[in-house]
Amino acid sequence: xxxxILLLASLLCLGCSKSTGPEVEITQLLGQLKNPDAEVRLxxxxxxxxxxxxxxxxxxxxxxxxxxxxxxxxxxxxxxxxWQAIPKDRIPAYTAALKAQLGSEHEGLxxxxxxxxxxxxxxxxxxxxxxxxNKRWVVYERxxxxxxxxxxxxxxxxxxYGSNASFSPAWGNTEVASAAIWHPSxxxxxxxILENRKLSSVWIWVHGKGLHPITEEEVxxxxxxxxxxxxxxxxxxxEITGWKGDALEFSLSYSxxxxxxPIDYEAVLQWDTSTDTxxxxxxxxxxx
Numbered sequence: 001x002x003x004x005i006l007l008l009a010s011l012l013c014l015g016c017s018k019s020t021g022p023e024v025e026i027t028q029l030l031g032q033l034k035n036p037d038a039e040v041r042l043x044x045x046x047x048x049x050x051x052x053x054x055x056x057x058x059x060x061x062x063x064x065x066x067x068x069x070x071x072x073x074x075x076x077x078x079x080x081x082x083w084q085a086i087p088k089d090r091i092p093a094y095t096a097a098l099k100a101q102l103g104s105e106h107e108g109l110x111x112x113x114x115x116x117x118x119x120x121x122x123x124x125x126x127x128x129x130x131x132x133x134n135k136r137w138v139v140y141e142r143x144x145x146x147x148x149x150x151x152x153x154x155x156x157x158x159x160x161y162g163s164n165a166s167f168s169p170a171w172g173n174t175e176v177a178s179a180a181i182w183h184p185s186x187x188x189x190x191x192x193i194l195e196n197r198k199l200s201s202v203w204i205w206v207h208g209k210g211l212h213p214i215t216e217e218e219v220x221x222x223x224x225x226x227x228x229x230x231x232x233x234x235x236x237x238x239e240i241t242g243w244k245g246d247a248l249e250f251s252l253s254y255s256x257x258x259x260x261x262p263i264d265y266e267a268v269l270q271w272d273t274s275t276d277t278x279x280x281x282x283x284x285x286x287x288x
Contacts, residue, residue, distance in 0.1 A: 026053045033059050038068040045074040050143070057082045057094070064097045073109040073173070076101060080116030081142050084154060091120050108173035115140060122151070130180035132187055137207070139180040139189060144170040146180065146191050148205065159191070159211050160203065168192040168200070183243050188273055190240050190248045198235045202250050206273050214238075214271060214278065219252065222269060222278045231255040231262050246274040249281070 030053075032044035041063065048056055056078055063075035079086070079094055086094060094116070101113035115128035119140065124131040130139045138149040144166045146159040168179045171194060179192035187207035194200050195216070203213045216236060220227055230236060234255035241249040247270045255262040264286035270279045 023053075026051055026055075030055055030059045033063060038066070038071060041066070041071050042068060042074070045071055045078065049074065049078060052082075054085060057086050061094065061097055064101060069104065069106045069109050072101060072104075073106065073112050076109065076112035076116050077173075080112065080119045083116070083119035084156075086120060094120055111173050111175065127175040127177035130177045130182065130189070132182045132189065133185055134187065137182075137187060137189070139191070140176055141167050141169045146203070146205075159205060160193075160213065163213075164195070165201070165213075166194045168194050179240075181240050181242065181248075186246075190243075190250070192238075192240055198232060200237050200239075202238050202240060202248070202271070204248060204271055204273065209273075209276075212271075212276065218278060219269065222280050223267060223283065224280075225256070229256045231257055234262055234264075241268070244270075247272045247279075253286070 026048070029044045029047045029051075032040050033048075035041055035044070045060070045063065048059075060075040060078045064072050066072070076098055079098065098113040098116045098120075101109055104110050104113075111128055114126050118124055118126050118129045124135070124138050128140065131137065136151055138151060139146050140149070141147065142156075143158055143161070145161065145163065146167045148157045148159055149155070150157075167176075168174075169176045181190045183189070189205050191203040191205065192200065193203050193213070199216060201214055201216065201219075203211060205211045216230075217227060219238075220230060231254075236254045237252065239251045241251055243249075249268060249270050252267040252269060253264065254267075255264050257263070265283065266286050267283045268281040270281055271277070272279065
């Protein structure tokens with residue numbers, strides 16, 4: 001019995017250690033946000049970006065009045081990403097602090113402030129968010145990926161969570177509207193995605209079906225080529241053209257080798273959301 005009691009005590013202590021460890025670390029990072037050294041504050045705010053600790057928004061608010069554009073940009077990002085956790089009576093104070101950043105010369109800071117203002121106030125009219133035609137859904141960038149808000153219950157879903165790809169606005173804290181193209185009348189959206197610097201793609205989300213990433217392999221097969229034909233170093237770039245009925249059109253530029261010389265191609269493809277099929281509309285060499 002004594003051994004059993006000691007074993008249970010050990011397990012309880014181990015559980016306590018695991019549960020309080022991260023909290024202690026977060027508390028230390030929150031304390032470092034008050035450090036007079038801007039570099040220390042920067043490292044601390046980076047460490048807090050993915051924390052769901054409820055103390056984070058209030059701790060970030062004073063940072064918007066301190067020096068360091070990167071610190072203020074990350075603080076604005078952290079506040080905006082926690083829009084659901086901020087009490088309604090505190091929204092005016094946060095909004096005012098974010099609006100004070102709009103005069104900055106640093107585009108990333110300005111855009112993160114605009115993002116935060118839109119999310120906190122449920123006002124989806126600026127281009128840091130992209131609402132569906134019926135206003136039911138909103139896309140913004142979070143964790144480097146498209147984040148989908150259901151405005152009916154204010155729930156969220158990070159599309160493609162766990163993927164190594166990035167929603168294209170994440171690469172420069174740029175506007176979302178041009179990378180999240182909603183169907184003009186239906187609940188479906190095309191998303192511009194960067195797999196890496198030489199590879200971009202399109203993801204399509206349809207309400208009731210979910211997310212379909214249009215992969216490089218899928219596109220190459222539609223072109224009638226093999227993966228080994230593609231010169232990856234020359235790039236494989238897609239660009240969303242727009243919706244035509246239930247189909248999403250996008251353009252593609254890529255290169256193949258002819259002997260030792262690269263030949264550039266342009267193509268236009270179409271993904272039909274009603275049949276979940278990919279079709280090649282045009283395919284030609286690029287004039288040199």
